[in-house]
């Protein structure tokens with residue numbers, strides 16, 4: 001029983017550690033530091049079968065928004081969390 005519990009704990013950490021992250025490119029169309037969100041006009045993301053679109057992403061850390069400028073071209077990485085997309089890196 002103890003072993004089983006340990007295994008479950010280990011597996012749930014593994015799921016977090018290996019949460020798939022996706023990479024995209026796009027242009028900054030807006031951002032909101034208070035809400036920790038950035039609106040990007042992104043290019044297609046093949047792995048998710050997404051076409052090009054303008055949409056809002058959350059950011060993992062509001063510091064990621066520092067230095068972003070409107071119309072700036074960016075490369076970003078994000079993970080899917082439930083129904084939202086969370087950017088873990090953007091530059």
Ligand SMILES: [Cu+2]
Pocket residue numbers: 042050052053054055
């Ligand atoms: Cu999109």
